[in-house]
Amino acid sequence: MPTFILGINCFHADSAACLVRDGEVVAAAEEERFRRIKHWAGFPTEAIRYCLDEAGISVHDLDHVAVNRDPKANLFRKALFGLTNRPSYELIRARLTNATRVRQPEGLLAAACHTDPTKLNARFHNVEHHLAHLASAFYVSPFERAAVVSVDGFGDFVSAMWGVGAGDRIDLQGQVRFPHSLGLFYQAVTQLLGFWNYGDEYKVMGLAPYGAPTELPAMRGIVRLLPDGGYELDLDCFRHHAEGVEIVWDGGAPEIGRIFADTMCERLGPLREDGAEITQHHKNVAASLQAMYEEALFHLLRHVHAQTREPALCLAGGCALNSVANGKVFERTPFRDLYVPAAAGDAGGAIGAAYVVWHEIARRPRGWVMDHAYLGPTFGNGTIPAEIDRHRAALEAAGCIVRQIDDEDRLCRQIAARIADGEVVGWFQGRMEWGPRALGNRSILCDPRRPDMKAVLNDKIKRRESFRPFAPAILRERVGQWFETDYEVPFMLQVYPVRPEQRARIPAVTHVDGSGRLQTVSRHHNPRYHRLIEAFEETTGVPIVLNTSFNENEPVVCRPAEAIDCFLRTRMDALVLGEHLVARA
Numbered sequence: 001m002p003t004f005i006l007g008i009n010c011f012h013a014d015s016a017a018c019l020v021r022d023g024e025v026v027a028a029a030e031e032e033r034f035r036r037i038k039h040w041a042g043f044p045t046e047a048i049r050y051c052l053d054e055a056g057i058s059v060h061d062l063d064h065v066a067v068n069r070d071p072k073a074n075l076f077r078k079a080l081f082g083l084t085n086r087p088s089y090e091l092i093r094a095r096l097t098n099a100t101r102v103r104q105p106e107g108l109l110a111a112a113c114h115t116d117p118t119k120l121n122a123r124f125h126n127v128e129h130h131l132a133h134l135a136s137a138f139y140v141s142p143f144e145r146a147a148v149v150s151v152d153g154f155g156d157f158v159s160a161m162w163g164v165g166a167g168d169r170i171d172l173q174g175q176v177r178f179p180h181s182l183g184l185f186y187q188a189v190t191q192l193l194g195f196w197n198y199g200d201e202y203k204v205m206g207l208a209p210y211g212a213p214t215e216l217p218a219m220r221g222i223v224r225l226l227p228d229g230g231y232e233l234d235l236d237c238f239r240h241h242a243e244g245v246e247i248v249w250d251g252g253a254p255e256i257g258r259i260f261a262d263t264m265c266e267r268l269g270p271l272r273e274d275g276a277e278i279t280q281h282h283k284n285v286a287a288s289l290q291a292m293y294e295e296a297l298f299h300l301l302r303h304v305h306a307q308t309r310e311p312a313l314c315l316a317g318g319c320a321l322n323s324v325a326n327g328k329v330f331e332r333t334p335f336r337d338l339y340v341p342a343a344a345g346d347a348g349g350a351i352g353a354a355y356v357v358w359h360e361i362a363r364r365p366r367g368w369v370m371d372h373a374y375l376g377p378t379f380g381n382g383t384i385p386a387e388i389d390r391h392r393a394a395l396e397a398a399g400c401i402v403r404q405i406d407d408e409d410r411l412c413r414q415i416a417a418r419i420a421d422g423e424v425v426g427w428f429q430g431r432m433e434w435g436p437r438a439l440g441n442r443s444i445l446c447d448p449r450r451p452d453m454k455a456v457l458n459d460k461i462k463r464r465e466s467f468r469p470f471a472p473a474i475l476r477e478r479v480g481q482w483f484e485t486d487y488e489v490p491f492m493l494q495v496y497p498v499r500p501e502q503r504a505r506i507p508a509v510t511h512v513d514g515s516g517r518l519q520t521v522s523r524h525h526n527p528r529y530h531r532l533i534e535a536f537e538e539t540t541g542v543p544i545v546l547n548t549s550f551n552e553n554e555p556v557v558c559r560p561a562e563a564i565d566c567f568l569r570t571r572m573d574a575l576v577l578g579e580h581l582v583a584r585a
Contacts, residue, residue: 003362004057005064006048006122007354009346010105012069013039013198013254016347017047018375018434019055020354024368025140027054028375028434030347033558039198040555041249043105044350045112050377052113059113062122066357067105068132068349074157074177127353129155130317131170133344136352137314138165139359140370141339147310149301152317152345153183160230162304165314168359168366173307179241180232182296183319185223188238188259189289193282194272198254205324206468208290209513211283218267219292229303231296237264278467294325298332305334312337316352320344320493321436323517327485327495342373342435342491372525373439373491376432379560384577387560394568399585406579408528409535415576416535418583419447419545423573424460426550428563429528433556437492438549439519440473440529442556442563444572446508446546448472453508453546460571461552469517472498472509473547475533476522482506482544483518492519492547509546519547 005020018028027050032038034046052059106124110117127135133150148170149162159181163172176182190204213219222234235241239261246257265271268285272278301313313335320326320340329338341348351370359366379387388395388402395402405411419425425445433439444461446453454470471492472482480486484497495517503510510516523530537543549556550563552570557563560577567575567582575582 003063003358004055004061005066005354005357006051006062007066007068007350007352008044008048008105009068009350010043010108011041011249012346013041013249014345014347015040015042015044015047016343016350017044017051018350018354019051020351020358021055023358023362023364023366025351025370025375027051028343028351029377029432030343030434030555032555033376033432036555036562037253038555039254040252041254042251043108043112048109048112054377059109059115060119060121062120064125064357064361065105065109065122066125066127066353068127068129068346068353070126070128070156072126073128125353125357127356129349130158130161130175131172131356132349132352133316134161134163134165134170134314134352135355136348137316137339137341137344138170139355139366140341140351140368141314142369142371143312143314143337143339145310146312146314146337146339147304147308147335148314149304150317151182151297151300151319153181153187154178159183160300160317162300164308164310168363173304174229176230179235179238180230182223182231182293183317184238184240184259185233186289186293186319187256188264189268189285191258192260192264192268192271193285194274194276198256202321203465203468204286205290205322206465207278207283207286208324209287209511209515210467211280211285211287213288213291214284215268215288216291219288220295221267222264223292223296225296225299229300231299237261237267290324293319293322294328294332297325298328301329301333301335311335312339314339316341316344316348318345323493324495324515326493327515338487338494340491340493341370342433342437342493344493345436347435371490373434373437374431374441374526375434377558378431379578381578384560384580387564388577388580388582390561391564391568395564395582398568400582401585403581404579405581408531411576411579411581412528412532412535414581415574416532416539418574419445419536420539422447422450422453422456424457424571426563426567426572426575427529427532428550428557428560428575428577430526432558435491437519438547438556439490439492440521440526440547442550442558443547444550445532446470446548448506448509448544448546449540449542451507457546457548462548463553469511470509470546470548471517471519472506472544473519473521473529473533475530475537475543476520478537478543479518479520483516489518489520490522490525492517494518505542506544509544
């Protein structure tokens with residue numbers, strides 16, 4: 001009989017679920033895709049139901065349930081902190097409520113699956129947050145041995161953890177504990193710059209190349225590097241350790257109160273008010289923030305390499321979504337191989353928790369490698385025509401034509417020609433991606449050669465800040481000809497310089513500093529997407545398309561209905577759903 005393990009990230013931002021069957025992930029999805037609220041926090045009811053349905057099992061068939069938090073971890077340090085700092089009663093009550101839910105998910109799981117908790121057969125496990133992060137990277141990586149590093153805000157009173165992964169074991173060698181955190185530092189300065197939504201750090205990362213690191217000396221006073229590879233914050237600049245920070249992640253969008261203290265404003269300048277102009281000073285603060293983050297991260301990574309002497313690195317945690325820093329690992333550290341999982345942040349902890357339990361139980365050799373992210377729901381040629389029919393009146397009112405193109409090569413050549421003609425095309429295919437990036441199955445595709453395409457895309461659909469870049473998706477076999485690397489980047493989580501002689505050819509995906517957050521596309525993992533880009537190359541001589549997520553200020557679309565709705569309420573030119581082409585006449 002197969003062993004089924006359900007992994008969960010719950011009551012935290014980016015709630016998610018995955019299902020592991022005999023050591024292989026068969027399904028994984030974030031709850032936000034079903035609830036349609038970005039970074040949805042709570043219990044991932046819909047994601048759990050999807051995972052069970054995808055495997056064709058019921059909740060009673062589960063052998064284990066693993067949660068990527070362990071409220072019992074670091075209890076002594078938590079108690080000592082509470083006695084020393086005396087946080088408010090409301091803050092303590094909120095944390096205890098959250099911990100109780102994480103520790104006792106049986107009733108919630110039973111309710112989600114409409115059964116009695118006493119009838120569940122699964123054993124429940126709480127896995128320490130950062131161990132789950134490490135496992136989410138190493139146990140699905142292609143490496144038999146590697147250094148493993150997790151860096152984020154906080155989880156189970158720790159902000160960073162590192163060690164060595166070997167076979168079916170992870171041996172821990174160090175950690176950075178509360179109240180010091182690189183992730184919290186980045187988030188605090190992000191708030192100071194006027195970006196308050198959860199996850200807005202990526203906006204500041206996109207803003208940074210427009211500035212100069214003039215505030216780096218001040219940043220070095222806020223984050224101090226330690227001889228053991230760690231770092232500490234100047235706590236006078238923060239509120240979280242003394243007053244506490246209001247956090248809401250219970251059944252909706254996550255909300256985090258003000259992290260920075262007035263002292264940080266004295267050092268970096270005042271808070272940018274909502275809607276205020278982004279000045280050169282703000283751009284310089286963003287550049288200085290990114291530079292300080294990189295200094296601290298590479299200080300840690302060089303220490304880890306000196307400790308482990310491993311040539312390969314597995315990197316996870318929310319900070320591993322900093323694709324600019326990821327792209328400098330080979331340049332700034334001795335590591336020569338790198339694996340960053342598709343869901344490096346908290347959602348990925350669901351997979352990590354499941355794999356910790358799997359290897360504790362089975363102690364079998366690792367075999368499955370996550371070399372693609374296509375683990376979400378798929379909708380076949382029964383669902384898609386029915387959804388088109390349901391929207392038929394709205395599509396006709398919008399002047400759309402609908403055609404079915406059964407020949408894949410003809411489909412790809414026609415869509416490539418449309419993209420080459422400057423059209424904005426929604427591309428909805430196969431299984432939804434796991435992780436924050438659209439990787440060719442829930443994507444909007446455009447021509448990277450047009451200097452105005454970024455403005456066109458923002459005008460027609462995205463309506464986002466002008467400083468934020470769009471990403472190039474490139475045929476795997478052409479990477480070295482266009483970028484100053486020839487490394488595999490399947491999950492769009494590393495930024496590398498575009499070769500200087502090629503930058504003028506792809507201005508829409510070349511950032512102001514000459515870089516691009518590329519996705520390498522292989523024929524093996526996504527043959528239709530690869531064929532589309534290949535057809536675009538045959539038409540234009542450029543083996544790259546602009547790829548951005550299929551959404552409009554919402555989570556990436558999951559179902560055909562959401563794709564059609566997004567198409568209709570924007571000025572997208574065409575939509576491809578499987579073999580069906582919907583185009584404005």
